[in-house]
Amino acid sequence: MKLPDKTTAMAEAVARIPSGATVMLSGFGVPGTPFALIQELLRQGQDNLTIIKNDANETGMGVDHLLAQGRIRRLITTHIGLNPRAVAMMNAGEIEVEFCAQGILAERIRAGGAGLKAIVTDIGRDTELTRGKPRLEIGGDSAVVELALRCDVALIHAARADTFGNLAFAATARNFAPLIAMAADMVIAEAEEIVPLGALPPDHVHTPGPFVDHVVALEALSEEYGVVRRA
């Protein structure tokens, strides 16, 4: 037995994404956002996308480029407060935005990733975010049924990947990556470093290779990862 090689050229991997696709993106703020895969998506021109990501990045970064070029039809997210364009486009009705409590977005994705249909929770019970969602009586208490989320493609940024697609993430760049890797019909991972089989210790793999379809090497690290001076 030896494990198959899944390394793929960037352009070839991204070309498998059709317009109209539902795409999940890793990243919480900057760390973990797959900036290079997003750039390739911009270059290739796919549009009418449904994007599922924790946030909409900030002006001039990641998701913001897709918004600026009008590629996004719908955004499922938790917080867009750092992207004025996202807020403005939402207010103008140019994109649909569905907000979710952050941990419930994580769990809905994970539920899709675990092959479940839905989760049942009391989170957001008293808020407008759960208005209209089905309810279920559990233990005398009214709980909300939150449907599992899956996507056509997950785009992931990893610190290291081996050729079979085992992934390791760095620090808080992990965030949603292991979850969306489970919830996609096709997973494309860009990696800062591609290592030979056996270089990632089996106990330290964050996303097991069987979830990953394509591993793309990064030639250079996007400037969007750079540390910025904040006020």
Add this chain to the structure above:
Amino acid sequence: MKLPDKTTAMAEAVARIPSGATVMLSGFGVPGTPFALIQELLRQGQDNLTIIKNDANETGMGVDHLLAQGRIRRLITTHIGLNPRAVAMMNAGEIEVEFCAQGILAERIRAGGAGLKAIVTDIGRDTELTRGKPRLEIGGDSAVVELALRCDVALIHAARADTFGNLAFAATARNFAPLIAMAADMVIAEAEEIVPLGALPPDHVHTPGPFVDHVVALEALSEEYGVVRRA
């Protein structure tokens, strides 16, 4: 900021478990079973326990001791085929046994560990294992509502723990440990090695310290872990 010390003496930690408690045990077969904590439970005499574990171990090991001494009232599990005593006690009505599909047991525990009320799944839909469970129509399909499981105490075997309770598991000894660590009101982890704070790289921790209440050092490794010759 420095992280609190949670090292506790074995007897003191286990003394916090009352008779009648619901106790989750890590382990899939031998690897990961907390044999020393089980031995201390035997010594202290708690009974009328509800045990939640993947399996009932084999004759003369772990759960089997608790069964032999009549300490278990109810067992929630996936497979007891390797423990003739468990099968016999079930058939004789001396213990209640609730069977669950293995991955659904894992997800019910994880749901409890994620603070969810329930999960919704199509697994086991056509089997007697889901008979009597509530159903929910999702996307025109009938799915089963599986209630989350939580417990009073989780007993866990770790390869390494630091003094704050960060845990690392070895190979297939990981199995249910990270899940039950999330699903318990109190988590007691026995560790083959207790290392100083900082010795476990933050990217390689399997169970984060905030989930763990007590870390117990093992003086010797139970003989029950020994490799055995099989037919």
Add this chain to the structure above:
Amino acid sequence: MALSGAHDRMIARAAREIAPGMVVNLGIGLPTRVIGHIPADFPVCLHTENGLSGIGPTLPYEAADRNLIDAGGAYVSTIPGSAFFDSATSFALVRTGRLDLTMLGAFEVAANGDLANWKIPGRFTPGAGGGIELAQKARRVIVLTTHTDRAGNPKLVSRCTLPLTAAGCVARVLTEMAVIDVTPQGFALREIAEGLDPATVAAATGAPLSLPEGEIPTF
């Protein structure tokens, strides 16, 4: 944002809410500043919902790690015993009551403990982020906020007018003017900023404020 002396004293006062051994989440904005007031040898575990337990000191630009931020985007550090985890695990910790305390910002806090901090309809809708779960599931929720908004309107109100983050979740409100508890009878003044009198606090509060008998402790 530069803080006045009163704001600084509020932050220092907030730090005293943290008891040894706690697991604490400090929300975006003012609460994050509490980190600077925790002594280096104080036994506490700070959690950030983007996937880190054991937050260390905030780092200056030169020392920052591009992969290591808190939920507000500040460059933070680790300490011995830190752990990274994914977003699902992070909120599992929140929803199962493993957070002893969270401090959150607010647009409005009501006398019944309701909190609104994610949406001002038609004006600003950043989204709820992790706030709903922190508010609903931390064992103790303290709101750390300016007593009034920029226009001078009270943030402590009889009933929230904005969409709720969570109902009945707030135990205590800490402002530059006062420490106020949410009680079954509504807001109750517990401590007051040095140099202020209760009438001034009451006037800046948009709901009845009960005063303690005897002298009011200051901070």
Add this chain to the structure above:
Amino acid sequence: MALSGAHDRMIARAAREIAPGMVVNLGIGLPTRVIGHIPADFPVCLHTENGLSGIGPTLPYEAADRNLIDAGGAYVSTIPGSAFFDSATSFALVRTGRLDLTMLGAFEVAANGDLANWKIPGRFTPGAGGGIELAQKARRVIVLTTHTDRAGNPKLVSRCTLPLTAAGCVARVLTEMAVIDVTPQGFALREIAEGLDPATVAAATGAPLSLPEGEIPTF
């Protein structure tokens, strides 16, 4: 358990079901033995539900790692690129269709693809283990079993009498006697063990067995 030549040929035949690049789970019992027939350089990822992708060769007693077993308890090994994970992640992989193929044992397989392999009421109830999810969610389910039980009763039946593991899940049955597909019209003979004739197979089968036109391939 010692295998006869016919059983050995069945296992070797089963190995040929595995295509390059597949992710495969080999169930407890006979299926596990297929590992021994996969060439060292064959590109395949073997999965075991107790938390390992990339199973390597089974190890003898002397070389075993006490922490490294498959779901059947056999001491296995890793290969370059193996990964360990918890039980929830392991079944996430199963339930989301990441398994191209599973081979399972059976008490009974019905002509409509129903599988029963976890309970013989009143006699033996080991529990379902991971079998339900493997049967229900792997992209292709092959049953690998002796053609009859110890008493000589057929395991291939018109309708399962035992409690089901999953309904309509089995695509193919591989025994020491034959390769039989489950089709909309019921069992269909595809290949036959060398030296056997179709009538013998049909007689050992508890449901109608359609025969192919022309010569029947042997294995």
